[in-house]
Amino acid sequence: MDERISWEPCPTCGERAAVGWELFVCTACQSVNESPVEFDCPAGCQMDAAELPHAFLSG
Ligand SMILES: [Zn+2]
Numbered sequence: 665m666d667e668r669i670s671w672e673p674c675p676t677c678g679e680r681a682a683v684g685w686e687l688f689v690c691t692a693c694q695s696v697n698e699s700p701v702e703f704d705c706p707a708g709c710q711m712d713a714a715e716l717p718h719a720f721l722s723g
Pocket of ligand 1: 674675676677678679681705706707708709
């Protein structure tokens with residue numbers, strides 16, 4: 665599993681939160697995409713995994 669961490673503004677409190685991104689290949693178009701799968705805010709904010717793509721993926 666290939667995964668990276670980036671620091672993104674927390675949608676709840678605005679602090680920098682660690683977001684874990686998992687790489688996956690689209691079976692339909694064979695393009696490589698990233699999807700946020702982990703969220704860790706230093707302020708302790710919680711996010712449902714289902715909300716992560718909406719919060720951190722644009723478009
Ligand atoms: Zn937060």
